[in-house]
Amino acid sequence: MNDGAWKVTIAKDLEDLIPTFLRNRNKELDTLRAALSAADFEQLRQLGHRMKGVGISYGFDQVSAIGKSIEEGARRGDRASLEASVKQYGDYLAKVQVTYE
Amino acid sequence: MSDLAAAGVMADAAAAFRVLVVDDDPDMADYLARLLTKEGMAADTVPNGEAAIARIAVAPPDLVLLDVMLPGADGFAVCERLKSQPTSAMIPIVLVTALEDTESRVRGIHAGADDFLSKPVRREELIARVKTLRRLHETRRELEARRLGAEIQHKETLRKAFARYVSPRLAERIISELAEDGAPFRREPQRVSVVALFADLRGFTRLTETTSVAEVVGMLNEYFQAITDAAYRHEGTIFSMAGDSLLVGFNVPFPQADAAQRACRTARDMVEGFAPVLQKWIGRGGPSTGVGIGIASGEAILGNVGSAHYMSHTIIGDAVNTAARLMQMARAGEVLIARPVYEAAPGIFPAERMAPRGGLALRGKSEATEVCSIRI
Numbered sequence: 001m002n003d004g005a006w007k008v009t010i011a012k013d014l015e016d017l018i019p020t021f022l023r024n025r026n027k028e029l030d031t032l033r034a035a036l037s038a039a040d041f042e043q044l045r046q047l048g049h050r051m052k053g054v055g056i057s058y059g060f061d062q063v064s065a066i067g068k069s070i071e072e073g074a075r076r077g078d079r080a081s082l083e084a085s086v087k088q089y090g091d092y093l094a095k096v097q098v099t100y101e
Numbered sequence: 102m103s104d105l106a107a108a109g110v111m112a113d114a115a116a117a118f119r120v121l122v123v124d125d126d127p128d129m130a131d132y133l134a135r136l137l138t139k140e141g142m143a144a145d146t147v148p149n150g151e152a153a154i155a156r157i158a159v160a161p162p163d164l165v166l167l168d169v170m171l172p173g174a175d176g177f178a179v180c181e182r183l184k185s186q187p188t189s190a191m192i193p194i195v196l197v198t199a200l201e202d203t204e205s206r207v208r209g210i211h212a213g214a215d216d217f218l219s220k221p222v223r224r225e226e227l228i229a230r231v232k233t234l235r236r237l238h239e240t241r242r243e244l245e246a247r248r249l250g251a252e253i254q255h256k257e258t259l260r261k262a263f264a265r266y267v268s269p270r271l272a273e274r275i276i277s278e279l280a281e282d283g284a285p286f287r288r289e290p291q292r293v294s295v296v297a298l299f300a301d302l303r304g305f306t307r308l309t310e311t312t313s314v315a316e317v318v319g320m321l322n323e324y325f326q327a328i329t330d331a332a333y334r335h336e337g338t339i340f341s342m343a344g345d346s347l348l349v350g351f352n353v354p355f356p357q358a359d360a361a362q363r364a365c366r367t368a369r370d371m372v373e374g375f376a377p378v379l380q381k382w383i384g385r386g387g388p389s390t391g392v393g394i395g396i397a398s399g400e401a402i403l404g405n406v407g408s409a410h411y412m413s414h415t416i417i418g419d420a421v422n423t424a425a426r427l428m429q430m431a432r433a434g435e436v437l438i439a440r441p442v443y444e445a446a447p448g449i450f451p452a453e454r455m456a457p458r459g460g461l462a463l464r465g466k467s468e469a470t471e472v473c474s475i476r477i
Contacts, residue, residue: 011224013135024127024128049199052199053126053129053220054128054132054221055221
């Protein structure tokens with residue numbers, strides 16, 4: 001993916017909510033990694049489901065897309081797919097750049 | 102505040118539209134609350150169903166946005182519970198479900214949900230759905246306020262109409278105790294302790310024989326105006342008005358610890374209130390007459406007497422009969438009071454105006470009745 005893929009434009013009226021939103025996503029990433037280590041697929045499914053709902057709502061479509069793949073991977077018990085999705089999520093959160101309009 | 106004003110306040114309250122957001126994801130809850138607040142609504146958030154039920158019990162919102170996947174009781178269970186309780190059944194509930202989750206929507210319909218919102222939540226869709234429900238909600242509240250206003254107006258009309266025929270307090274009671282089918286006086290007859298006062302116009306029969314019909318009615322109205330004013334002033338309940346006689350009860354249907362004093366003051370005011378009316382009649386060549394009054398106390402039965410065609414809510418019993426007999430014996434301007442009533446109302450009449458009449462044998466009574474005569 002190129003750098004442009006991590007640039008996100010968010011509605012101005014949500015600006016003050018975004019720092020908390022991103023902090024919570026990073027905590028979520030830690031929880032995902034712990035659940036993956038423990039092979040807790042039910043927790044992974046629930047976390048993926050939550051990401052899917054909240055991401056696009058705020059304007060972070062990629063969070064929802066990764067969340068969907070985590071939810072589906074957890075349903076299948078597909079560890080390899082889950083590892084890839086969690087890594088992708090970590091990369092995304094590390095590089096995402098937010099602008100407001 | 103009057104009932105009508107209260108109904109107006111209810112309608113005004115619709116302006117402050119309050120939404121409760123129930124979501125265990127704080128980011129989603131904050132997001133929904135922010136969008137609603139931007140639209141001028143008041144939004145509050147809680148993280149689970151139990152907290153939602155507790156909050157709604159103390160501060161019912163105008164709408165609930167309820168996530169389906171909640172820790173503990175899920176959205177369906179919370180929705181069902183809220184819809185099963187009369188205090189929250191009318192609050193619109195929007196269930197927030199996954200877009201593809203048709204099964205959840207069917208369950209939501211069974212649980213009583215009013216609408217659905219899909220996650221991810223699109224700003225435009227959220228606002229459109231909430232605004233639609235808000236309009237419906239406000240229309241319903243407006244209709245309810247109008248219905249309430251019409252009901253109050255109807256009761257006010259009834260009260261005014263009744264108050265022309267019974268005492269204002271009894272009218273209030275009739276209205277407040279109207280059964281759902283509008284039938285009054287559903288209470289069973291009850292035994293009550295009363296002070297009964299009977300008043301009539303001495304020589305009225307002769308008056309009707311020598312005076313034109315129109316004139317008699319006008320004179321009767323003047324007479325009744327004076328004596329009913331006195332009855333209402335002392336909060337007596339008028340139970341019957343027949344010909345020129347009036348039956349007033351005290352301590353019934355509402356307790357009056359000073360019922361004897363009220364009855365005696367009423368008798369005094371009836372005679373004094375009628376005096377100017379009588380002077381006017383005499384001035385234009387009318388008859389010399391006056392009010393005769395009998396007062397007695399004792400037990401009576403309060404209830405509905407009559408038939409399916411005509412019903413009277415009245416008091417019957419020994420006290421009423423005794424008061425009637427005393428009234429028949431009283432001369433114009435005289436009040437005959439059974440001694441127990443007189444003794445229970447010291448100081449109402451100047452002592453020099455009281456003359457003991459001793460024990461009188463009244464028709465229908467085996468024992469003599471001790472009576473005091475008051476000339477006013």
